[in-house]
Amino acid sequence: MTSIIKLHCLSGAGDESPPCYVLQVDEFKFLLDCGWDEKFDMDFIKELKRHVNTIDAVLLSHSDPLHLGALPYAVGQLGLNCPIYATLPVYKMGQMFMYDLYQAHRNVSDFDLFTLDDVDAAFDRITQLKYNQSVDMKGKGHGLRITPIPAGHSLGGTVWRIVAPGEEDIVYAPDFNHKKERHLNGCEIEKIMRPSLLLLGAANADYVQQRRRLRDEKLMTTILSTLRGGGSVLVCTDTAGRVLELAHMLDQLWRNKDSGLVAYSLLLLSNVSYNVLEFAKSQIEWMSDKLTRAFEGARSNPFALRHLQLCHSVVEVTRTPGPKVVLASFPDLEAGFARDLFLQWAPNNLNSIVLTARTSPGILARDLIDKGGDRTIELMVKKRVRLEGAELEDFLQQQRMKINNTDKEDVGGISSDSESEGELEMCVVTGRHDMPVRHDTRPTGCFKSNKRHHAMYPFHEERTRADDYGEIIRPEDYRLAEIVDAEGEIRDVPPAPPQKQEPDEEMIEIPSKCVSVVRAVAVRASIQYVELEGRCDGDSLLRLVAHAKPRALVALRARPHAANTLAKHCESEGIEKVFTPNKGDTIDATTESHIYQVKLTDALVSGLAWRSAGDAELAWLSAVVAQRPRATCTDAEEGEPEPEDDEMMSLERARGGAAHSAAFINSLRLSELRGALARAGLPAEFSGGALECCSGTVAIRRLENGRVALEGVLSEEYYKVRELLYEQFAIV
Template sequence: MTSIIKLTCLSGVIDESPPCYVLQIDEFKILLDCGWDEKFDIDFIKDLKRHINSIDAVLLSHSDPMHLGALPYAIGKLGLNCPVYATLPVYKMGQMFMYDLYQAHRNVSEFDLFTLDDVDNAFDRIVQLKYNQTIDMKGKGLGIRIVPLPAGHTLGGTVWRISAPGEEDIVYAPDFNHKKERHLNGCEVERLLRPSLMLVGAMNANHVQQRRRLRDEKLMTTILSGLRGGGCVLVCTDTAGRVLELAHMLDQLWRNRDSGLTAYSLLLLSNVTYNVLEFAKSQLWRNRDSGLTAYSLLLLSNVTYNVLEFAKSQLWRNRDSGLTTYLLLLLSNVTYNVLEFAKSQIEWMSNKMTRAFEGARSNPFALRHVQLCHSAAEVHRTPGPKVVLASFPDLECGFARDLFLQWAPHAVNSIVLTARTSPGTLARDLIERGGDRTIELTVKKRVRLEGAELDQFLLQQKTDLNNTVKEDPAGISSDSDSDDSLEMMVVTGRHDIPVRSDHRTASRFKSNKRHHAMYPCHDERTRYDDYGEIIKPEDYRLAEIIDTEGDVKDVSPAAPQKMETEEELPEIPRKCISYTTQVHIQARIQYIELEGRCDGESLLRIVSQVKPRALVALRAGPDALKVLRQHCEAEGIEKVYTPSRGETIDATTESHIYQVRLSDALVSGLEWRSAGDISLAWLSAVVAPPRHSRERHHDQQDEPLDLIPSLEPAPNSEHAASFINSLKLSNLRQVLAKHNIRAEFNNGELSCCNGTIAIRRLDNGRVALEGVLSDEYYKVRELLYDQFAIV
């Protein structure tokens, strides 16, 4: 029996908006990705809210905000409550992406769409899977199976294969790459053959991509010319996705000592830099012969520390690269974590990475010469020309935008864009229109309060404190509730010094009341959880060990620790400001595609090889849709869907199949009969139109109307009895023998009771019973009827 398959496109069709789709298989609804664009378009959330209560599962394909950016908002604010499925790297790196995104916006504005707690709660819902692991859905999804397959593009990227009841397969592949890269294997196209329905990202259907060698040469030339000209090079990349491939590629560049890059610095700037680099542990800067030790690589991102630890690429390891004289700096907000995560995910990477780790036991993402940075100030303190890898690639927020505002007016600098971001972003505008012009940009900052604003803030703080003391006078406690308690509080600066009053009550007995200390000491309490004292791993982390050849052993560097004095300092009051400025772009703008997606020619070949029965084109413009449709017609693929935003398409394989609901009055009147392992009932009903006029709760105005018709009991439900079963006379003979009724076959019919009763099969397949009316006749008829389900 086939399944009813429908697809509702909330976003990610006709244009390059983030992918988000609701796939309905019978009554089970699956949310395919939950992306959000750089502008945080609230109209997308309105469309998602209408379906949020009916979603039964969520499948995430990649770790970047384009595929899961709205997940914290959906779970924390909209109340999405269902299992979320993703691979382990998507879970880990997705957290780093969202931490960096939140911190980047929080640094310059009062960002309140979601909090870090919402991010943690959302990712705690994720069920972590491995490639080729089969998961069976339960409840309404009984019979549906999901299998994650490698997609390339990003670490842990997934192509989902969904098996519906009726032997129908659905392949969801929004972004994939069939080619092997430096740190990733390609997509396994042979696992996608002959699906019933294929949902494919067709954004590159008409895109012609440069060869990898030409792109690498272009990047090297841009870096060399920028550094030798005395300027800085800003490479705009993401937090914990494509930055890994970029870092690994730069490692190969810095290996050549003839490259002349050994006198410069390479920095990675991000909010999570350490985590990303620890997660990836590449080979950058590890070999003395690479020539990279004299340069600084700067990766500017809100998660830079995590990203570079995740990436630990091969840069700076070869002495011949000429990069050993430069310093590699990684600037990020969560850099440490990303690098830690990357170390442990070698099995998710390419076969070359795995063999290198298994053979030499050297982690390919253990960076030594990369300097991790967590603020733009650290970048500016690094002297000389430098290369900085900074997030985000769209230049809408983060460290990349901050450095762009500072470096773009100078002709000696270079800006390298690595991805085609959404239309309307600053990076997309630079790709399409280039530089050497003046543009108007909105600058957002968080600055300290000064002058009258600071005085007003402190006055408000003091007023709030006084109100708190008045509301809770028991805050100053004593050991006695009598009137003899004559202590009073003297407020001096930051401390409340309790002193005794000069008025004392005369008494011949010595008072045993305990007095307060003149200068109170606040003891720091030990933090503990339900299992005891909380252990800090950094207190037991070993220092970095370097062998005689200069290689770093497999010992993780310590995470940046916050000094105790910093915790005691009061928070400096700040405010968010926004203003518009004119920026004259004199720096050289260079677009080098490093997205890691299939090009147009390869995409069309893969569609021809997979040969789906029906295809849905996602995230494709009009030109790309035209090219894809013409190719599908030539290959004999008749059903090609190009839905618009908000449209629901019916992709059911079989025709003339309709979905109806059984009313309670109809179900309660059914009489069930057992037939082997199943139960049957006769149903006589009429189709009733959907109830549009039913009353709805006031907070459910955005819920979609029930457009499914229902079945109501028919007025005249009388019908002739139907016998359901395929009876064999040999089996009936055994049943009669158990009841001491002897039966024999005679000319193809079953004769019993001394020939007075005969049972034979007619030409139309029915069974006829003939004989003399007697007690034996009714006994045989009863046993015969027991072999059927009579409805």
């Protein structure tokens, strides 16, 4: 049976916006990725909000904000409540991406689009899968099966294969890399052959990629020439994706004594650099075969990077003496430590800024790639500063007022309880404690009063911060000063991640405010673009399409020129159905033609006479197709039903429908009928291809056209046999 397949492009169609699509297979709706751009476009959120209540499952392909950046907002603010599927590395590294993204913006602005609690709530909903682990959907998704396939490009990166009822094969491949890298295997292309529908990320369809050896040489030359010239190198990379490839490559270069780089420092700077490297050490089985064999053979972890120093603030970088190479997040230079270092290092012509990814148009990194350096640009510089003087006094006064209001509410609660018992209390507020004083003003009568016993001096127990001998406990004093890595070299222990504060401990928040100013930044440092995105280039992309030979193809995230290049190639390869949608378009990718989706009204279903046939329920329906009434304004405001549902037709019972002949539904086997006759006390035997019973007076035989004939003498046994025969069918 053919499924009705539709794709609604919320984002990532006709341009370079982040991927986010609603794939509808019959009544089941997948949300394919949930990316957000660097500017946090709210127009995209408005479009997502219209569909969020109808989504049945979410599939995440990669761990970066380009593919899941809006997920915390959708779960925490829009109320997205459905299963989310991703691989284990996407789950782990995706959390690190979002923690770093939140903290990078929170450090310089009053960022309130989502909180860390929203991030945790979103990732708690994720079902973690392994590669090639199939999962069957439930409910109205019965018959659908999803399978993650290795995609390359990033750790845990996924190409999703969706098998629909009728064995239709849908492949969603937004970003992938068919080539093997230092820490990743390539995409398993052989597992996506001949799909019914290929949803292909085609942003690189017209992109000519430089050879890997030349790209690596360009990066090494930039680093060596800058360091030997007395400058420092800022490599703008992501938090937990492509940075692993870069870190592993540069650490190997530092290990080479002939390179002369041991005298210089190699640093990894992000809010979660320690956690990212620890997660990478524990996920070697998700990496390339070469690293897996090295780990199993030598028992040395390839991500015990002995030359890479972990930093969590710009101050730690500044304290590191001499020329240095810093891998800092984020590659777009819109926020994070990379932007902070860019503002410091760009005016110095001895330094170099290495950009590793093409970001969205209108972003600082994209502007530097297109126009280069050696110019002065105006940037909005944001920072958080401590309150001083009158501002600090105003803040402290507001805090005191909040505390006093809270105390008054507590006092009011105690007084109301007392008055309900016919008593009056006076409460003297002493700092953080209330001291109730009781005064009986009413006679208790002849009955004994049951007074509530209140503590005279309520006591707030402070959390112990010292041991039994009064010594102050400082956990950092008990950490080891050094550890020995897998290769026997001693290095400093990176700072431990901040511990969660106990509820009983007081929150000590430094009063601060966010300020922004437009500043002219002289870009005198060398600007180098070294493409290290790890995506399939244009020539390889076209070859993959010719090799896979899908019956239909949708070009995603493709600019007009790239979409035209891909469409012409598909035409030459005999692929007739090629869709190049724009943002907001809905594509009907149903394989068969003249198939329509209709709704069954409640009045129609309630009047049907159902018959059981095995595990199924059957009924005869005589109806006509009619236009459904338009949705009311209230429904439209709430987003239910969706706009496309208003155009869906419905079935209504036909008036005065003609009588129909009874239909017998089942594929009868005479051996099963024989067993039913035996249980009813009518033994039967096969004779001459017929089933004879009742001493040979009744016979059941199968005709050439597949129908069953009942022959015999009219008697009580005959009608009993006929009744048992009818019971083998669902008669509608």
